[in-house]
Amino acid sequence: MARRSWAEPFKIKMVEPLSMTTRAQREAAIAAAGFNTFLLRSRDVYIDLLTDSGTAAMSDRQWAGMMMGDEAYAGSENYYHLEDVVHRVYGYKHLIPTHQGRGAEHILSRMCIKPGDFVPGNMYFTTTKAHQELAGGRFVDVIHDRAHDSTLEHPFKGDIDLGKLRALIDKVGATKIPYLCVQCNVNMAGGQPISLANLREVRALCQKHGIRIFLDATRAVENAYFIRQREAGYAGTSIAQILLEMCSLSDGCTCSAKKDSLVNIGGFLCVNDDDLAEQARGMVVVYEGLHTYGGLAGRDMEAMAIGIEESVQEDHIRARIGQVEYLGQKLIDAGVPIVRPIGGHGIFIDAARFLPHIPREQFPAQALACALYVESGVRAMERGAVSAGRNPDTGENIFPSLELVRLTLPRRVYTQAHMDVTAESVIELFKNAPKIVGLKFTFEPRQLRFFQARFAPVVGSRVLVSEAAAEPVGAKQCCCGGGGCGGRARV
Numbered sequence: 451m452a453r454r455s456w457a458e459p460f461k462i463k464m465v466e467p468l469s470m471t472t473r474a475q476r477e478a479a480i481a482a483a484g485f486n487t488f489l490l491r492s493r494d495v496y497i498d499l500l501t502d503s504g505t506a507a508m509s510d511r512q513w514a515g516m517m518m519g520d521e522a523y524a525g526s527e528n529y530y531h532l533e534d535v536v537h538r539v540y541g542y543k544h545l546i547p548t549h550q551g552r553g554a555e556h557i558l559s560r561m562c563i564k565p566g567d568f569v570p571g572n573m574y575f576t577t578t579k580a581h582q583e584l585a586g587g588r589f590v591d592v593i594h595d596r597a598h599d600s601t602l603e604h605p606f607k608g609d610i611d612l613g614k615l616r617a618l619i620d621k622v623g624a625t626k627i628p629y630l631c632v633q634c635n636v637n638m639a640g641g642q643p644i645s646l647a648n649l650r651e652v653r654a655l656c657q658k659h660g661i662r663i664f665l666d667a668t669r670a671v672e673n674a675y676f677i678r679q680r681e682a683g684y685a686g687t688s689i690a691q692i693l694l695e696m697c698s699l700s701d702g703c704t705c706s707a708k709k710d711s712l713v714n715i716g717g718f719l720c721v722n723d724d725d726l727a728e729q730a731r732g733m734v735v736v737y738e739g740l741h742t743y744g745g746l747a748g749r750d751m752e753a754m755a756i757g758i759e760e761s762v763q764e765d766h767i768r769a770r771i772g773q774v775e776y777l778g779q780k781l782i783d784a785g786v787p788i789v790r791p792i793g794g795h796g797i798f799i800d801a802a803r804f805l806p807h808i809p810r811e812q813f814p815a816q817a818l819a820c821a822l823y824v825e826s827g828v829r830a831m832e833r834g835a836v837s838a839g840r841n842p843d844t845g846e847n848i849f850p851s852l853e854l855v856r857l858t859l860p861r862r863v864y865t866q867a868h869m870d871v872t873a874e875s876v877i878e879l880f881k882n883a884p885k886i887v888g889l890k891f892t893f894e895p896r897q898l899r900f901f902q903a904r905f906a907p908v909v910g911s912r913v914l915v916s917e918a919a920a921e922p923v924g925a926k927q928c929c930c931g932g933g934g935c936g937g938r939a940r941v
């Protein structure tokens with residue numbers, strides 16, 4: 451019999467108890483955390499969907515690998531194992547390990563970007579953009595416009611708009627563009643993939659102008675899965691083969707191994723160019739550690755090598771994305787507005803449509819993440835205006851087209867029953883959406899403000915009140931009068 455449902459391709463060998471809290475405890479906890487889910491203590495969280503970064507459950511083989519750590523300062527066996535695996539799975543010539551993804555981004559940005567340069571990419575990512583700006587560059591979004599429409603069903607919303615890329619090259623000149631950063635399974639767009647067809651066209655255009663391409667390969671395996679599912683001609687190709695083909699269309703990558711690669715810490719930079727590799731090795735010793743450990747213990751590199759091999763196994767990736775789709779479908783069936791189609795690493799709730807009564811200036815996604823925690827103990831994360839930060843020229847808040855709350859699924863950690871509880875909690879909150887109150891900053895850090903910012907409700911002291919919240923101070927009617935515009939077009 452052909453099985454219709456997915457199931458976890460593993461059984462559980464060790465368990466970690468979860469803590470249950472009362473609503474009163476959660477109200478106190480979120481207030482103490484300045485209405486920022488990043489500042490909650492994890493012991494106060496029931497189901498933790500803050501991020502899929504470093505939160506995976508390792509396999510018995512990875513744990514066994516940890517015992518095989520060769521903690522030599524130089525030339526650890528685990529480094530050579532990792533180098534071999536990365537070479538086989540990703541195909542690049544040189545590996546520079548780093549403590550996590552942003553370590554690789556730092557080195558790449560510092561090596562390649564000069565003040566006044568422009569770095570195009572398919573939608574920004576927080577740490578990537580921060581490092582580009584710290585190196586004196588300016589990020590330019592060249593993702594196709596359809597990525598900004600949460601309701602549009604398109605198989606490859608991560609695709610690059612060649613017209614936008616061409617326009618940038620014409621405007622500033624190729625010499626001012628050190629490289630193009632192509633993010634796989636675009637995080638901030640809702641985990642949406644780029645197609646191989648698009649990547650090939652982009653490669654041809656960049657080659658014509660002598661512009662390098664670096665992948666942000668953090669979720670390249672999940673992207674490869676969507677290519678197999680959705681792109682013509684790949685139904686019979688293995689995930690491993692598709693991944694190699696994606697990487698072959700670039701000059702190197704930065705990667706956070708805390709996502710696809712199933713480890714709790716780690717990352718790497720890969721380059722094909724020998725000179726660039728020398729330069730990167732020179733920098734890694736200054737900022738991370740020797741080039742054969744890059745800020746990691748030998749055991750971490752061993753777990754990463756094994757995790758990378760496991761990440762491209764067919765059963766694993768099918769169940770991984772199957773679980774995300776299971777949760778997403780439950781929310782779609784209940785009418786909850788989420789980014790469509792369902793992405794690879796989480797469900798992105800459209801907070802602007804969920805909370806049409808809260809103006810963008812009062813950070814509806816931040817408020818929704820807090821209210822969900824108070825309601826259920828489920829921890830999610832804001833991916834909207836708070837994450838986007840301020841325009842470096844004007845100092846104004848940036849209001850990206852997408853104002854999202856991300857329910858991110860750690861790999862191999864939670865069960866289908868946890869997904870059911872999560873869906874029930876979100877659906878209950880959706881029925882009570884008018885009881886959620888907007889937020890204002892009380893403390894705003896300069897860099898990556900979403901991590902450590904603190905907020906307060908715009909009225910009262912609670913983010914989820916028992917009666918429908920009064921129209922918040924400063925809110926105006928939306929254009930259609932009933933929130934049917936998604937609350938975006940306020941007049």
Ligand SMILES: *Cc1c(COP(=O)(O)O)cnc(C)c1O
Pocket residue numbers: 503550551552553575577578633637666668669705706707708709716717
């Ligand atoms: C997580 C992430 C990074 C940064 O990696 P860290 O390991 O958190 O430093 C970069 N790009 C993308 C797309 C990510 O999701």
